[in-house]
Amino acid sequence: MVIAIDAMGGDHGPRVTVAGAAEALSRDTSGRLRFVLHGDEALIAPELAKLPALKAVATIAHTDQFIAMDEKPAQALRRKGTSLFAAIASVKARDAHAVVSAGNTGALMALSKMLLKMMTDDLERPAIACGWPNEKGGMGTVLDVGANVTSDANQLIEFAVMGTAFHRAVRGKDRPTVGLLNVGSEDVKGHEEVREAHRILREGVDGINYHGFVEGDDIGKGTVDVVVTDGFTGNIALKTAEGTAKFVKNLFKGALKSTPLAMAGALLASSALKKMARSVDPGAANGGPLLGLNGIVVKSHGGAEAWAFSNAVSVAISLAASTYEHDIRQALAQVNSAHGLKSDTVPADKAVDEKVS
Amino acid sequence: MVIAIDAMGGDHGPRVTVAGAAEALSRDTSGRLRFVLHGDEALIAPELAKLPALKAVATIAHTDQFIAMDEKPAQALRRKGTSLFAAIASVKARDAHAVVSAGNTGALMALSKMLLKMMTDDLERPAIACGWPNEKGGMGTVLDVGANVTSDANQLIEFAVMGTAFHRAVRGKDRPTVGLLNVGSEDVKGHEEVREAHRILREGVDGINYHGFVEGDDIGKGTVDVVVTDGFTGNIALKTAEGTAKFVKNLFKGALKSTPLAMAGALLASSALKKMARSVDPGAANGGPLLGLNGIVVKSHGGAEAWAFSNAVSVAISLAASTYEHDIRQALAQVNSAHGLKSDTVPADKAVDEKVS
Known part of the structure; x- marks a missing residue:
């Protein structure tokens, strides 16, 4: 290779x-x-x-x-x-x-x-997928995180197909679960594009293990393996999460330096803290495919x-x-013939x- | 009262x-x-x-x-x-x-x-505004975080007006800066609605101290006082941030319990950690007005x-x-007459x- x-x-x-x-x-x-x-x-x-x-x-x-x-x-x-x-x-x-x-x-x-x-x-x-560490100790996949600024229902379904193939290939899970990012879990929530994609996915799309709508906090919970959203929302969610993680980390670091007693405590805990820091190093999730x-x-x-x-x-x-490439190609062809998508x-x-x- | x-x-x-x-x-x-x-x-x-x-x-x-x-x-x-x-x-x-x-x-x-x-x-x-703690030690305002699922340029400008009046009234800053949430800072970035709102705000809208586009990580940095976005993106950004903050907090807590040495360290640092925890208690930002x-x-x-x-x-x-109510009413009337918005x-x-x- x-x-x-x-x-x-x-x-x-x-x-x-x-x-x-x-x-x-x-x-x-x-x-x-x-x-x-x-x-x-x-x-x-x-x-x-x-x-x-x-x-x-x-x-x-x-x-x-x-x-x-x-x-x-x-x-x-x-x-x-x-x-x-x-x-x-x-x-x-x-x-x-x-x-x-x-x-x-x-x-x-x-x-x-x-x-x-x-x-x-x-x-x-191309859609960009990213790895997203979650509470379950695993690494989820979120896409699109920045390429396509508006996404219709067809595109969201294609993201679901591509995210599934990517997650299977890279994270080794055979039938990863897929969620559509929305502002609530009821069918009536969200804008037209996301509701239409939800309707099609719920009916069943070959090769996609569809869970349903998920909300922002479900990404970090690891509720599903693959979170699908448009590139505008995905990019903002990703950067907001990166900013928040850095902010909270700095607060902890600041607290652990704020008094001599805290500094002594941090010294005792340093080995455990370092191990933890490495486990959530953003570098662990580095490598976003252009799908x-x-x-x-x-x-x-x-x-x-x-x-x-x-x-x-x-x-x-x-x-x-x-x-992976073969999977995506085949899945997209199936989706198109079964659901009359225009791709x-x-x-x-x-x-x-x-x-x- | x-x-x-x-x-x-x-x-x-x-x-x-x-x-x-x-x-x-x-x-x-x-x-x-x-x-x-x-x-x-x-x-x-x-x-x-x-x-x-x-x-x-x-x-x-x-x-x-x-x-x-x-x-x-x-x-x-x-x-x-x-x-x-x-x-x-x-x-x-x-x-x-x-x-x-x-x-x-x-x-x-x-x-x-x-x-x-x-x-x-x-x-x-109504738009919902929320308080958002930032690295500068202050509290920003983000709106809309969940009410209006799609927002055109007019609505985004109205959010800017309402967010400004809210931030002034509650956070006591006379001329809060306003940013529009986007996927990049260049004028050509983002979808049509956000670019049109940017164009109007950049030309100047009475009473709005417009900074320009901001990205997801700017919310936590406190780059601006008021972050304006549509309710779909705002809701997802807020829940993603809440989930991320909880995740990182739990990682630290977990690390500080992972070994006897780390537990001893956590005990020494406990007073500093408690003080820090209270400063970022989500309850500090509780209270979202329906604007x-x-x-x-x-x-x-x-x-x-x-x-x-x-x-x-x-x-x-x-x-x-x-x-606050008077300010919003007056500002909206001025915006409408100056920019021909239809409200x-x-x-x-x-x-x-x-x-x-």
């Missing part, structure tokens, strides 16, 4: 992306993993030299052009020589099974859509450090090793494996 | 509502506060007997009918003898300056709208204990003591004070 890495993307570039690839490799048991690191050889090679295990299975695809974090997507589309362009194009060309980038989200979305095309013409752009594309594209947080970036790489590996799915290309050795 | 209390509302009824009124009274310095407690005298009188200060300024408006927490709003509208109906009707009749209820939200909304009428015919139903009505209606959480309920009563007192404001009635002695 070949993973293309946009080595220049993110706030830290090759220092993090190369080390992150190495960390993901160290967790791999297949022995068949290979990496292509797209970017400036002068910057990548010194990082790679420190990591012999990675060096043995990685090649550098050199380019000295890269997309800045604040570059406009329209401009990024025209620059064919950039590391991100080349990395995505390698998935299109079936030279790689998946691409991972911590770079400019807008450019990643636009380039992925242009080069790989959407599986269904219903989707304005609905003909090809696997995983977005890492721009500010990710090596461990967090390695988790995004592992998401790409899990997806590439699974039947057209694009026929599957021949497998990447036929081309990459 | 007369505050009508729906003494039967909420999960705990008179035990909490009567004690909460007493606690709000104990913080009042005006010496002019009076309460009318609507509900079953047989249940209210024993509670009141324990609280001589409150008993001296309270009267009981007896009824043995009350609205169940799960009763349908349509049914509640027809039951004129309930404690909630009577309490809201007393505001309509100018026998009280404000009403506070911890009861059935749907019934409270429907009855308030039917009896008091909306100030503008633009609003489908846009001809009359002051404050909703308390159904599960509120006496201290939390007392904060909702204090919100009602602050609103009733301020020029009609209803002329102000004569002040309650003329009627209640």
Whole structure:
């Protein structure tokens, strides 16, 4: 399996992306993993030299052009020589099974859509799914968290299909439960789009284990495995939760530094607190797939450090090793024929494996 | 000033509502506060007997009918003898300056709208504002958190007007800053309604100190004083934040109980932790006004204990003591004439004070 890495993307570039690839490799048991690191050889090679295990299975695809974090997507589309362009194009060309980038989200979305095309013409752009730790100690999936600003009932159902396939592939649960995010659990609650999607899902959609409406606090409770919502609400819910988690964490930290007695207490509890902190490190949930594309594209947080970036790489590996693309394609085709949704799915290309050795 | 209390509302009824009124009274310095407690005298009188200060300024408006927490709003509208109906009707009749209820939200909304009428015919139903603690140590205002499921640009601007008047009245800040919740800060981000509201607010609306777009994590940062959003997004953001805060709190609590050493540490830090816990008790932010009505209606959480309920009563007192209703009416009239919004404001009635002695 070949993973293309946009080595220049993110706030830290090759220092993090190369080390992150190495960390993901160290967790791999297949022995068949290979990496292509797209970017400036002068910057990548010194990082790679420190990591012999990675060096043995990685090649550098050199380019000295890269997309800045604040570059406009329209401009990024025209620059064919950039590391991100080349990395995505390698998935299109079936030279790689998946691409991972911590770079400019807008450019990643636009380039992925242009080069790989959407599986269904219903989707304005790829949906982003994210991992969301919950009280049950598991990791839920929430989508869309930022791509499609308005979503009709068809799109919400497609998110349910894609979220199910993603959760199965990456979290290993065969029939993940799906909930539609709403302001209440009764059938009459919410706006028209969400009620229509609820009606169709409740009637039964092949392959979707539908639970019903869920509310904002159900995400963290882990009431369902996959929470479906439009990109506007999903993005705001995600950022609100991140802000709230940081706020509460800082309050605890502040309290534990507020008096000498509290500081002594914190010192005694430090080992337990550190263990807890790692268990809810946002980096554990890093790696948001761009769903609905003909090809696997995983977005890492721009500010990710090596461990967090390695988790995004592992998401790409899990997806590439699974039947995820096939599942989505088949499920969408079934949904469309059974419920008369207007999406057209694009026929599957021949497998990447036929081309990459 | 007369505050009508729906003494039967909420999960705990008179035990909490009567004690909460007493606690709000104990913080009042005006010496002019009076309460009318609507509900079953047989249940209210024993509670009141324990609280001589409150008993001296309270009267009981007896009824043995009350609205169940799960009763349908349509049914509640027809039951004129309930404690909630009577309490809201007393505001309509100018026998009280404000009403506070911890009861059935749907019934409270429907009855308030039917009896008091909306100030503008633009609003489908009252907007609910909530207090939101932030990193700056202050309390922000977020609206709408659950009433209007879809909101056009006009409604969002009306929320900005009402949120400004509420924040000024209750939080005491003369020119609170206002942000529109969106998925990014650039002008092109978001759906049509939010971009149109942004365009109008940026041009300048009298009385609104507009900051611009804000994102989910800006709510907890306290980037602005008043965050405006539609009721669907606002409700989900609020419940997601409540769920996240509880989750992170429980993680810390769990960690501090996970080993004997951590438990010893928690014991040393317990005084600092308790102080912190109280500062972010959700009860501190209890009391969400139903905005846009001809009359002051404050909703308390159904599960509120006496201290939390007392904060909702204090919100009602602050609103009733301020020029809040007049401010909203005037600001809406100015907005409508300057920007051609289609809302009609209803002329102000004569002040309650003329009627209640």
